[in-house]
């Protein structure tokens with residue numbers, strides 16, 4: 001009887017180990033999936049990253065407006081796009097505001 005008990009114990013441990021290994025595998029797979037999903041999510045805005053570089057470059061650009069004429073954000077901090085209108089460089093926080101300005105420049109002109 002005692003022998004049985006001793007023999008059974010390692011079997012249970014091995015079984016448990018298998019379960020742990022399985023759980024570890026699932027964890028690793030989940031982690032890998034999360035990483036690949038995250039890297040995928042990071043890959044999508046890569047185009048935006050290029051735009052961000054332009055954004056930093058634009059920070060030195062002198063614009064006639066201190067505020068985005070469309071949304072009134074500070075162009076010094078949020079300058080992402082510029083448009084030249086009547087020889088003046090206007091700064092915008094986004095391409096969206098720039099296109100809004102271009103639709104009706106007279107409305108926003110300074």
Ligand SMILES: [Zn+2]
Nearest residue numbers: 068071093097
């Ligand atoms: Zn704006």
